[in-house]
Amino acid sequence: MLDFTGIEKERLRARWVSSAEAPEFVEEVNAFIDTLKELGPSPLKAAVEAKKEEQKEAPA
Amino acid sequence: MIETIKQHVAGLLTEKKIAGFLGLIEKNGHVAPHLFKDGESLAGFTLGDRKTAGDARYPLNKTLVTLSRAYPEETFGVLVRGCDERGLYGLFRLNQLTEDRVIPVGFSCPAELSEACECRKPYPDSLVAGEKTESSQLKKVAEMDGKDLARRFDFWTAQFVKCVKCYGCRDVCPMCFCKECSLECEDLVAKGDLPVEVPVFHLTRAMHMADRCVDCGLCDEACPSDIPLRLLYKKTAQIMDTDYGFTSGLNKNERSPLSQMGPAK
Ligand code: SF4
Numbered sequence: 001m002l003d004f005t006g007i008e009k010e011r012l013r014a015r016w017v018s019s020a021e022a023p024e025f026v027e028e029v030n031a032f033i034d035t036l037k038e039l040g041p042s043p044l045k046a047a048v049e050a051k052k053e054e055q056k057e058a059p060a
Numbered sequence: 061m062i063e064t065i066k067q068h069v070a071g072l073l074t075e076k077k078i079a080g081f082l083g084l085i086e087k088n089g090h091v092a093p094h095l096f097k098d099g100e101s102l103a104g105f106t107l108g109d110r111k112t113a114g115d116a117r118y119p120l121n122k123t124l125v126t127l128s129r130a131y132p133e134e135t136f137g138v139l140v141r142g143c144d145e146r147g148l149y150g151l152f153r154l155n156q157l158t159e160d161r162v163i164p165v166g167f168s169c170p171a172e173l174s175e176a177c178e179c180r181k182p183y184p185d186s187l188v189a190g191e192k193t194e195s196s197q198l199k200k201v202a203e204m205d206g207k208d209l210a211r212r213f214d215f216w217t218a219q220f221v222k223c224v225k226c227y228g229c230r231d232v233c234p235m236c237f238c239k240e241c242s243l244e245c246e247d248l249v250a251k252g253d254l255p256v257e258v259p260v261f262h263l264t265r266a267m268h269m270a271d272r273c274v275d276c277g278l279c280d281e282a283c284p285s286d287i288p289l290r291l292l293y294k295k296t297a298q299i300m301d302t303d304y305g306f307t308s309g310l311n312k313n314e315r316s317p318l319s320q321m322g323p324a325k
C-alpha cells in the first residue's frame with residue numbers, strides 16, 4: 001500500500017526476531033539503517049507542507 | 061423490477077416470515093431508510109434510483125446491525141444489491157449478524173453502474189428481481205499502478221492533505237462496527253490537528269478494511285473532500301485477492317486469512 005501511494009516500500013520493514021536472538025536483531029536494525037541512509041530523508045513532510053500551502057492559496 | 065420486489069416483500073410481511081423489512085422510502089422529496097411493517101402500505105417504496113441507478117443508497121446493513129442488537133429474537137428482511145449482500149456475508153463471518161435472522165431481498169445493478177463501480181459482483185445470490193449483470197474489470201487501479209512512484213506520491217499526498225477528519229468514511233461504512241476505533245487512538249492520530257497524519261490516517265483505515273471492505277463505494281460518496289477512498293481500498297482488496305485468494309463477502313462462509321493462524325495453505 002505504501003508503494004501504491006508513492007512511498008518507497010523499503011522504508012517499512014517487518015521481521016520476526018525472538019527475544020533470544022539479540023545478534024539477529026542488531027544485524028537487522030543496522031541493515032535497515034543502511035537502507036534508510038541510502039534512501040535519504042523522506043519527502044513526506046516537505047510535500048505535506050507544500051500541499052497545505054497550495055490549498056490555502058487556492059480555496060476550492 | 062420494483063413491482064416484483066414489492067410483491068415479494070408484501071408476501072414476507074403477511075406470512076409473518078419477518079418482523080419488518082428494512083428498505084428505502086421516498087418521502088417529501090428525499091430517500092431515506094425505512095422499516096416497513098405488516099399492514100403498512102408500501103407506498104413510497106424505492107430502490108434508491110433517482111436520476112441514475114443507485115444514486116440514493118444507504119448503508120442499510122449498518123441499521124440492520126443496530127436493529128438486530130435491539131431485537132435479537134426477530135428476523136428482518138433487508139433490501140440488498142450485490143455489494144450489500146457481500147456485506148451481509150462479511151457481517152455473518154464477523155459475528156455481527158445471525159444468518160437465520162436475516163432474509164435478504166436482492167436485485168441486480170444495471171451494466172452501467174457495474175462498470176462505473178468496476179464491480180466484482182453486481183448482483184446478489186438472493187436475486188428476487190433483475191438479471192445477473194456482468195462483473196467489471198479493475199481499470200483505475202491498473203492506471204495508478206502504471207504511474208511512476210513520484211507521480212503516485214504527488215497524487216496521494218495531494219489527496220490526503222484535503223482530509224478534514226470528519227470520520228464520515230468510517231461512520232457511513234457498513235463494515236465498520238468496532239467500539240474502539242484505531243483512528244481515534246491518539247498515538248496514531250493526534251487530536252485536533254489538520255492535516256491528518258499523512259499517510260497514516262488513510263492507510264490505517266485501508267489496512268483495517270483489507271478483509272472487510274465490500275467495495276460499496278459509500279465512503280467515497282460521503283467524503284466531503286472527494287478523496288478517492290474506494291480506489292485505495294480496491295488496491296488493498298486486489299492484494300488480498302492475489303496474495304491470499306480472498307475477497308471479502310464474495311463467498312458465503314469463507315473465513316478470512318487474516319483471522320487464521322498457522323502457515324499459509
Ligand atoms: S467501500 Fe468504503 S464504505 Fe464501502 S465497505 Fe469499503 S470502506 Fe466501507
Ligand code: SF4
Nearest residue numbers: 223224226227229283
Ligand atoms: S470522509 Fe474524507 S474528509 Fe472525512 S475523514 Fe474520511 S477521508 Fe477524511
